[in-house]
Amino acid sequence: MNPFDQAQTMLQEIQEANLSSSESAEEFRIKFIGSKGSLKSLFAAIKDIPNERKKEFGQLVNQIKQEAEAKITAAKKNASGANKNKASDNDLTAPGVPYEMGTRHPLSLVKNEMIEIFKRLGFVVEDGPEIEDDWHNFTALNLPENHPARDMQDTFYIDYEANKLLRTHTSSAQIRVMEKQKPPIRIITPGRVYRNETISARAHCTFHQVEGLYIDKDVSFADLKQTLYYFAKEMFNSDNIRMRPSYFPFTEPSAEIDISCFICDSKGCAVCKHSGWVEIGGCGMVDPAVLTNAGIDPEEYSGFAFGMGIERVAMLKYGINDIRLFFENDKRFLEQFS
Numbered sequence: 001m002n003p004f005d006q007a008q009t010m011l012q013e014i015q016e017a018n019l020s021s022s023e024s025a026e027e028f029r030i031k032f033i034g035s036k037g038s039l040k041s042l043f044a045a046i047k048d049i050p051n052e053r054k055k056e057f058g059q060l061v062n063q064i065k066q067e068a069e070a071k072i073t074a075a076k077k078n079a080s081g082a083n084k085n086k087a088s089d090n091d092l093t094a095p096g097v098p099y100e101m102g103t104r105h106p107l108s109l110v111k112n113e114m115i116e117i118f119k120r121l122g123f124v125v126e127d128g129p130e131i132e133d134d135w136h137n138f139t140a141l142n143l144p145e146n147h148p149a150r151d152m153q154d155t156f157y158i159d160y161e162a163n164k165l166l167r168t169h170t171s172s173a174q175i176r177v178m179e180k181q182k183p184p185i186r187i188i189t190p191g192r193v194y195r196n197e198t199i200s201a202r203a204h205c206t207f208h209q210v211e212g213l214y215i216d217k218d219v220s221f222a223d224l225k226q227t228l229y230y231f232a233k234e235m236f237n238s239d240n241i242r243m244r245p246s247y248f249p250f251t252e253p254s255a256e257i258d259i260s261c262f263i264c265d266s267k268g269c270a271v272c273k274h275s276g277w278v279e280i281g282g283c284g285m286v287d288p289a290v291l292t293n294a295g296i297d298p299e300e301y302s303g304f305a306f307g308m309g310i311e312r313v314a315m316l317k318y319g320i321n322d323i324r325l326f327f328e329n330d331k332r333f334l335e336q337f338s
């Protein structure tokens, strides 16, 4: 067979080949364009073609090569497309990829527990704005302008002229409730507060409080003490509380609340500084001036208020010695509370 007839036969064979499987495509590749394939022999035959027909033959051989390669490319494309739809590629018995579950923040855990305890005593949760005005944050709470006790709470002013500040305590929410609701009032106001303080292991510029307020006829200091005793028992399983005289502008008399150290059973340890007592917050009987400011008659009603830092309670409960850990979002810390 002369090389021209040989080439024509090969071209026809290539055009008619059916490469429906990847096996047949591979066979085709080896037969025609592999290192020992038929195309090789055609290229080798070029040197024996008379000069005047060399060009014609060369073009024919190139056409054969291009058609063969196009055929293989198309076959490969088909094969990979078909594979994608094959169910056998998905291993239904393979174990699933687990979802990473988040954990509740320790402050949320403690806050929720505090809310649950006070709910059992009939307290309801109230909320207030974090951006406050001077009246609700200071003046109504018996802290008129230029009152020296304002210095006890270094304040972030958003706009001094426009009377906008970040609340320094959740007591402002209590004023708002007293203004709109007639006694009896029995509320707690958990929330975030802000103070312009240097951040250290023991202080932060933002922290959380749970404050409580109870106003009714004949509310006494004994009611206050019993409420806090119940809380200490439920939260810390502490069997005793004591009150030390203190000063807050909005309560009279005022006291700091200590609970017997639940870590060492009052025998003395580092947490209670070997005193057997741990401070958890402040409290007192609502100052009559505050009741008057909120439109409640102090001759008819009396009440008590208390406040605790959620961070403080969480640090005691979990033995955490640095308040900054709560705000650093370190997974190694947070995952311990799952």
Ligand SMILES: [Zn+2]
Pocket: 261, 262, 263, 264, 265, 266, 267, 268, 269, 270, 271, 272, 273, 274, 276, 277
């Ligand atoms: Zn102790």
